[in-house]
Amino acid sequence: MSSAALANADKRARVLVTPEGIAVPVKVASRASRFGALALDFMFLNIALVLFQILLSLTIGGAVEDLADAADQSISGAAEFLVVIRILFVFIAWYGYFLVQELGPRGATLGKRAVGIRIAARGGGRLTPEAVIARNLLRDIEIFYPLIFIIVTLITSAAGIDGGSMIWAALLWFLVFALFPFFNKDAMRAGDVIAGTWVIDAPRTKLAEALSTQGAAADATSDTTGVRYEFGEEELSVYGEHELQTLERLLREARPEALAAVHATICRKIGWDPGAGDERAFLEAFYAQLRAKLEGDMRFGKRKADKHS
Amino acid sequence: MKAPMLGSWFGRKEMAAPADIESAALRSDRFRLEREADWRRLEDIIARMEKGGLKRIDDDDLLALPTLYRTAASSLSVARETSLDLSTLSYLESLVQRAWFQVYGPRKGFFAWLREFLFGGWSRAVREIWLDICIALFVMVAGAVVGWLLVVQDQDWYYRLVPAQMAGGRVPGASREELLSTLQVEESTGGLSAFAAYLFSNNAGVCILAFALGFAFGIPSLMLLIHNMALLGAALWLFNEAGLLVEFSAWLSVHGTTELFGILLAGSAGLHIGRSMAFPGDRSVLDAASASGRRSAVVMVGVVIMMIVAALLEAFPRQLVAASESRFAIGGAFLTFWLAYFFLYKPRRLDHDTAEEAA
Numbered sequence: 096m097s098s099a100a101l102a103n104a105d106k107r108a109r110v111l112v113t114p115e116g117i118a119v120p121v122k123v124a125s126r127a128s129r130f131g132a133l134a135l136d137f138m139f140l141n142i143a144l145v146l147f148q149i150l151l152s153l154t155i156g157g158a159v160e161d162l163a164d165a166a167d168q169s170i171s172g173a174a175e176f177l178v179v180i181r182i183l184f185v186f187i188a189w190y191g192y193f194l195v196q197e198l199g200p201r202g203a204t205l206g207k208r209a210v211g212i213r214i215a216a217r218g219g220g221r222l223t224p225e226a227v228i229a230r231n232l233l234r235d236i237e238i239f240y241p242l243i244f245i246i247v248t249l250i251t252s253a254a255g256i257d258g259g260s261m262i263w264a265a266l267l268w269f270l271v272f273a274l275f276p277f278f279n280k281d282a283m284r285a286g287d288v289i290a291g292t293w294v295i296d297a298p299r300t301k302l303a304e305a306l307s308t309q310g311a312a313a314d315a316t317s318d319t320t321g322v323r324y325e326f327g328e329e330e331l332s333v334y335g336e337h338e339l340q341t342l343e344r345l346l347r348e349a350r351p352e353a354l355a356a357v358h359a360t361i362c363r364k365i366g367w368d369p370g371a372g373d374e375r376a377f378l379e380a381f382y383a384q385l386r387a388k389l390e391g392d393m394r395f396g397k398r399k400a401d402k403h404s
Numbered sequence: 405m406k407a408p409m410l411g412s413w414f415g416r417k418e419m420a421a422p423a424d425i426e427s428a429a430l431r432s433d434r435f436r437l438e439r440e441a442d443w444r445r446l447e448d449i450i451a452r453m454e455k456g457g458l459k460r461i462d463d464d465d466l467l468a469l470p471t472l473y474r475t476a477a478s479s480l481s482v483a484r485e486t487s488l489d490l491s492t493l494s495y496l497e498s499l500v501q502r503a504w505f506q507v508y509g510p511r512k513g514f515f516a517w518l519r520e521f522l523f524g525g526w527s528r529a530v531r532e533i534w535l536d537i538c539i540a541l542f543v544m545v546a547g548a549v550v551g552w553l554l555v556v557q558d559q560d561w562y563y564r565l566v567p568a569q570m571a572g573g574r575v576p577g578a579s580r581e582e583l584l585s586t587l588q589v590e591e592s593t594g595g596l597s598a599f600a601a602y603l604f605s606n607n608a609g610v611c612i613l614a615f616a617l618g619f620a621f622g623i624p625s626l627m628l629l630i631h632n633m634a635l636l637g638a639a640l641w642l643f644n645e646a647g648l649l650v651e652f653s654a655w656l657s658v659h660g661t662t663e664l665f666g667i668l669l670a671g672s673a674g675l676h677i678g679r680s681m682a683f684p685g686d687r688s689v690l691d692a693a694s695a696s697g698r699r700s701a702v703v704m705v706g707v708v709i710m711m712i713v714a715a716l717l718e719a720f721p722r723q724l725v726a727a728s729e730s731r732f733a734i735g736g737a738f739l740t741f742w743l744a745y746f747f748l749y750k751p752r753r754l755d756h757d758t759a760e761e762a763a
Contacts, residue, residue, distance in 0.1 A: 111504075113477075113504060113508070117474075117477040117478075117480075117481070117500070117504075118481070119477075119500055119501050119504050120497050120501070121501060186608070200453055200454050200455075200505075200506065200509055201454050202505065202509075213505070215505070217690075217694070221508055221509075222509070223698065224517045225698035225699070225701045225702050226694070226697075226698055226701070228701040228702075228704065228705060229697040229698055229700065229701035229704075232612055232615060232616055232701065232704055233616050233619065235612055235613070235616060236613065236616040236617065236619070240613070285619055288690060288693050288694070288697075289619065289677060289693055289694065289697030289700075290694060290697050290698065290701070291690075291691075291693075291694025291695070291697065291698065292694075297498075297501070297502070298494070298497075298498040298501075299498060299502070300491075300494050300495045300497075300498040300499075301495070302440070302443065302444070302447075302491070302492070302495040303491040303492075303495070305433040305436060305437060305489075305492075306433070306489070307429040307430040307433040308429075308433065308437070312429060313429045314429070336488055339488055340488065340490040343489065343490055343491065344490070347491065383429050383430060386430060386432075386488050386489075387429070387430055387431075389488055390430065390431065390432050390486060390487065390488055393485065393486060393488070394486065
C-alpha cells in the first residue's frame with residue numbers, strides 16, 4: 096500500500112462506541128466501492144427482470160397468443176393477467192431487492208457484499224426498518240429519475256424536437272445528487288442523510304497462523320543450516336513498527352525473491368554479511384526478536400512508529 | 405482455519421489443531437493462542453447468524469454470544485496495547501465489528517415490524533406530522549382554486565394545465581353528453597386489472613417523487629402538489645360549466661378520497677423532511693434530517709398501501725358502479741375509514757418499543 100493510500104485509509108477510519116463502552120473501529124466505504132456495488136446491483140436486477148420476462152413468455156406466453164387469436168380480442172383475460180404480473184413484479188423487484196437484503200443480518204445487497212461493504216446506523220445505533228426504507232426511497236430521485244429524464248430528452252432531441260434547456264436541467268439534477276457524497280466527509284448520499292445511515296467497509300478477515308510458534312521465529316535456529324541468529328540491542332533498534340508489519344506481510348506472502356531482497360537490505364542496514372540460501376530463517380528470527388523488543392518497549396509505554404522516529 | 409502457504413513451507417498438511425501455546429516465543433502470541441478458541445467459536449456463531457438469522461443457533465451458543473462478544477472486544481483493546489501482530493489485530497477488528505452488528509442488529513424481523521406498523525405505528529407517524537399535513541392541505545386546496553380561477557380568466561390555461569393525452573374528450577366546448585360519457589361505467593371488466601396495476605405503479609411513483617423532493621427543503625413537493633391540484637381545479641371548472649359538477653365529483657370520489665389523501669400524506673412527508681432541515685431547532689441538521697426522514701418513511705410505506713387501495717377502487721368500482729349516490733357512498737366510506745384510522749385509532753405503544761426508544 097502506498098503512503099497516499101494509507102493516509103486515505105486513515106481518513107476514512109471512524110470509531111463507534113457501543114453502549115458498554117467498547118470502541119469498534121469502522122471504516123467509511125470508499126466512493127469507488129459504493130459505485131461498484133450500485134453498478135453490480137443494477138446489473139443483477141436487470142438480468143433478473145430479463146430472465147423473468149423470458150420465463151414468462153416461454154411458459155405461458157404462447158398460450159396467451161393462441162387465446163388472443165382465437166377470441167380475436169385486443170386483450171384477453173390471460174394476457175391481462177400477464178400484464179398485471181409483470182407490472183407488480185417490476186415494482187416489487189425494484190424496491191424489494193434493496194429493502195429485504197439491507198434489512199437482513201448482513202445489511203447489504205448482493206453488490207455490496209461482493210465489494211465488501213454494508214450499511215449501518217450512523218453513530219452506532221440500531222439499524223431500523225424505517226431507516227432502510229427512507230434511504231431506498233430516495234435512490235429514485237438521486238439516480239434513476241434524472242437518468243431517465245436525460246435519456247428521454249436525448250431521444251426526443253434526436254427525433255428533432257428541441258428540448259431547449261431541459262437537458263441542462265436534467266444534467267444539473269443528476270450532478271447535484273451524484274456529487275453529493277463528495278462534499279461530506281462520511282461519503283453519504285442524500286438518502287443516507289435522510290435515513291441517518293452510512294455505508295462502511297465490512298471486512299471478513301481470516302485469522303492467520305501465529306508466526307512465533309514455528310521455525311526460526313520460535314527458537315532463533317535455522318532448520319536447514321542449524322545456525323543460530325541472535326541480534327543485539329543495537330541491531331534491533333534500527334527499525335520500528337511500520338517496518339515490522341511490512342516484514343510480517345512479506346513472511347506471510349512468502350515470495351522468495353521479495354524475501355531475498357529484504358534479507359539483503361536488512362543485512363546491509365545492520366552491517367551483517369548477507370549470505371544466501373537461508374533467508375527465511377534469518378528473517379523469521381529477526382522478525383521475532385524485533386517484535387519481542389518493540390512489544391517489550393510497548394509495555395513500558397514506549398512506541399516507535401517507524402525507522403525515522 | 406486454513407493457512408496453506410505457511411503449512412507448505414513447513415511441510416505440514418493442515419494446522420487444524422491449535423498450536424501448542426508454550427511453543428510460542430512471544431508473549432503476545434501466547435495471549436492470542438490462549439484466546440483463539442473463543443474467537444473462533446464467536447466467528448462460527450456470527451457466520452451462522454449472518455447466513456440465516458437466529459434459527460440456526462442453539463441455546464448454548466446464543467447464551468454464550470454476549471460473553472464471547474465482550475471477550476473478543478476486550479481482547480481487541482488489550483491486543484492494541486500489547487501486540488504488533490497486524491494479522492491478529494485486523495482479524496479482531498473485523499470480528500468485533502461483525503459481532504457488534506449481530507448483537508445490536510435489527511431486533512425486529514420484517515413481519516413483526518409490519519404488524520407493529522399496521523397496529524399503531526402508521527397512524528402514530530401520521531399524527532406526528534399533523535402540522536405538515538395542514539400546510540399541504542392548504543396548499544392543495546389553494547392549488548385547486550388557482551386552477552379553477554386561471555381557467556375562468558382564460559380558457560387557454562386549460563390546455564396548458566391538462567396534458568392532451570389525459571384530457572381525451574374532456575376539453576372546453578365539449579358537449580354535456582360527451583363529458584357525461586367519460587364518466588360512464590365500462591361495459592365489461594376486461595382490461596381493468598391491468599389498468600389497476602398500471603395506475604398503482606404510476607401513482608406510487610408520483611407519491612415517492614413528492615416525498616423524495618422534500619429533500620430540497622420541501623419546495624418542489626409543494627410545487628408538485630399545486631400543479632396536480634391546479635389540474636383538478638381546471639377539470640372541476642370544465643364539468644361545472646356543463647352542469648355536471650356533482651356527477652364528476654362522485655366519479656372522482658370513489659378512488660379520489662383515498663388517492664388524494666395518499667398524495668396529501670406523501671407531500672406532507674416530503675415537506676416534513678424539508679421543514680426540519682430548514683429549521684432544525686437545537687439539533688444538528690443531520691440529526692433533524694434523519695429523525696424526520698425515518699418518521700416520513702413510515703408514512704410513505706402507508707402511502708404505497710393507500711395507492712394499492714386507490715388503484716383497485718379506480719379500476720373496479722369506479723368503472724362498474726354507475727349511480728352518483730353509490731359512488732359518493734364508496735368514496736365517503738373510505739374517507740371516513742382513513743380519518744378514523746389515523747386520528748381516532750390510538751393504540752397504546754407496546755412496552756418494548758418504548759424501552760427501545762428510550763435506550
